[in-house]
Amino acid sequence: MTSMPHLPPPVLTLTNAERERLAILIEEMGEAAQAAGKILRHGYDSQMDNRADLERELGDVYNSIKMLCHYDDVDEAKICARQEEKARTGKQWHHFQGDTK
Numbered sequence: 001m002t003s004m005p006h007l008p009p010p011v012l013t014l015t016n017a018e019r020e021r022l023a024i025l026i027e028e029m030g031e032a033a034q035a036a037g038k039i040l041r042h043g044y045d046s047q048m049d050n051r052a053d054l055e056r057e058l059g060d061v062y063n064s065i066k067m068l069c070h071y072d073d074v075d076e077a078k079i080c081a082r083q084e085e086k087a088r089t090g091k092q093w094h095h096f097q098g099d100t101k
């Protein structure tokens with residue numbers, strides 16, 4: 001049996017602040033996913049205001065992205081460029097996104 005070559009362990013150079021910003025991003029994305037899941041199960045306007053919950057959690061996600069940009073963890077211009085590209089090219093994968101709601 002041949003063994004796999006050993007790869008050197010990655011050098012983790014994250015600061016505590018960088019690690020915290022990523023943890024916040026992950027946490028907020030999870031909360032937004034949970035809010036979206038509630039809407040899939042119960043609708044936007046059930047007994048709870050699921051729309052408001054999603055809006056709040058998306059705002060939290062947006063804030064966590066802005067934090068990453070503020071501290072130059074990621075390049076905001078590259079994120080915006082990618083968003084514009086995705087808006088142009090992603091339509092081919094949409095099945096139901098027309099002019100009507």
Ligand SMILES: [Mg+2]
Nearest residue numbers: 028031057060
């Ligand atoms: Mg949140």
